[in-house]
Amino acid sequence: MREVARACLGSAPRPVVLIDGGSGAGKTTFARRLLSLLATPAGEAQLVSLDDFYPGWDGLREGSEMVHADVLRDRDPGWRGWDWQANRSAEWHPLDPQRPLLIEGCGALSAANRRGASFGIWLELEAEERKRRALGRDGILYAPHWDRWAAQESVFRLEEPPAPLADLVIDLNS
Numbered sequence: 001m002r003e004v005a006r007a008c009l010g011s012a013p014r015p016v017v018l019i020d021g022g023s024g025a026g027k028t029t030f031a032r033r034l035l036s037l038l039a040t041p042a043g044e045a046q047l048v049s050l051d052d053f054y055p056g057w058d059g060l061r062e063g064s065e066m067v068h069a070d071v072l073r074d075r076d077p078g079w080r081g082w083d084w085q086a087n088r089s090a091e092w093h094p095l096d097p098q099r100p101l102l103i104e105g106c107g108a109l110s111a112a113n114r115r116g117a118s119f120g121i122w123l124e125l126e127a128e129e130r131k132r133r134a135l136g137r138d139g140i141l142y143a144p145h146w147d148r149w150a151a152q153e154s155v156f157r158l159e160e161p162p163a164p165l166a167d168l169v170i171d172l173n174s
Contacts, residue, residue, distance in 0.1 A: 005037035012118035020109035021123030024130030050105025064107030072116035122166035
């Protein structure tokens with residue numbers, strides 16, 4: 001993990017790192033492990049999870065677009081949360097434009113988002129294992145939505161192939 005952190009820190013004075021992979025690939029766990037290693041003189045890294053602002057179960061594409069529209073913008077960057085129970089947008093979360101930034105989630109690694117980031121990471125894991133992990137983690141809350149979300153992921157990957165956008169591809173299948 002320290003080698004990954006060194007590569008991220010060497011990518012820009014203010015590293016902006018995108019971490020993507022299919023649902024259940026381990027993006028959040030990976031990001032949390034990397035987070036503490038990305039401090040700069042400007043401060044500790046900030047973590048943004050797309051799960052916190054996808055606009056509902058059909059919102060993968062829109063969530064990805066919110067990264068470059070809101071999270072990566074130059075003036076007043078931040079993100080508006082999503083209240084999953086009320087199915088509506090929630091409070092605004094401002095970001096410090098000087099501190100390093102880690103952005104993780106399905107759809108984080110797109111061409112538009114990559115233009116505003118200094119480093120991209122793709123986590124590759126077989127769909128069957130990802131499903132086992134995701135349903136083991138989120139169980140009955142996620143099970144009714146797995147196929148719907150997986151279909152969006154497939155379309156997104158066809159439209160925005162992640163490997164060519166990544167500086168680092170980590171194959172977790174072995």
